[in-house]
Amino acid sequence: MNVYVFMTDGFETVEALAVIDILRRAQIRTVTVSITGSHHITSSQNITVKADALYEDIDFDKISTDDMLFLPGGAGTANYYKDKALLDLLVKHAENGGWIAAICAAPSVLGRLRILAGKKAVAFPGYEDELLDAQVLRCPTRVVTDGHIITARGMGCAIDLGLEIIRQTKGEAAAREMGRKCQYLDE
Numbered sequence: 001m002n003v004y005v006f007m008t009d010g011f012e013t014v015e016a017l018a019v020i021d022i023l024r025r026a027q028i029r030t031v032t033v034s035i036t037g038s039h040h041i042t043s044s045q046n047i048t049v050k051a052d053a054l055y056e057d058i059d060f061d062k063i064s065t066d067d068m069l070f071l072p073g074g075a076g077t078a079n080y081y082k083d084k085a086l087l088d089l090l091v092k093h094a095e096n097g098g099w100i101a102a103i104c105a106a107p108s109v110l111g112r113l114r115i116l117a118g119k120k121a122v123a124f125p126g127y128e129d130e131l132l133d134a135q136v137l138r139c140p141t142r143v144v145t146d147g148h149i150i151t152a153r154g155m156g157c158a159i160d161l162g163l164e165i166i167r168q169t170k171g172e173a174a175a176r177e178m179g180r181k182c183q184y185l186d187e
Helices: 013-025 084-095 107-112 155-170 172-181
Strands: 002-007 029-034 040-042 048-050 068-071 099-103 143-146 149-152
Touching: 002 013, 013 029, 013 155, 013 172, 068 084, 068 155, 084 099, 084 107, 099 107, 099 155, 107 149, 143 155, 149 155, 155 172
Parallel strands: 002 029, 002 068, 068 099, 099 149
Antiparallel strands: 040 048, 143 149
């Protein structure tokens, strides 16, 4: 399994990097993918990171439904709409039953593409109306998985999202162990 993290200028730093960090600690192959045409992407908080790959360097026709596509949120969410290839990939992956995760404003992209239709979902407050045809869950729900779609509320839920991805791919015991190792869970 691979997790492909789609990065664009204006991404929310913690939402992307906390999830990437926790997945890599769990030995889940996580690939950062720039959709900007440059390996260097700058976050909403003016932190520049270097992506592992450019979108055009990966043959997404060869990915498996076990692979996950992940959209961090933030002000850069609007840039996802400018990338038709990415939007088409998301729809195709969802139609094939592939894994998709999104946090903060990014679930709105899935909503507008009707990927969330009939599914439970969450997003950053104010984006709920864009989760078209979804069953929108409110606080205190931080992260929700419905089928192969995982959505999370926002930056404060980034570790929850990382642990949920581990739970869905490696099981409950692995998620709990990682939560303990990173001092997120006390048990």
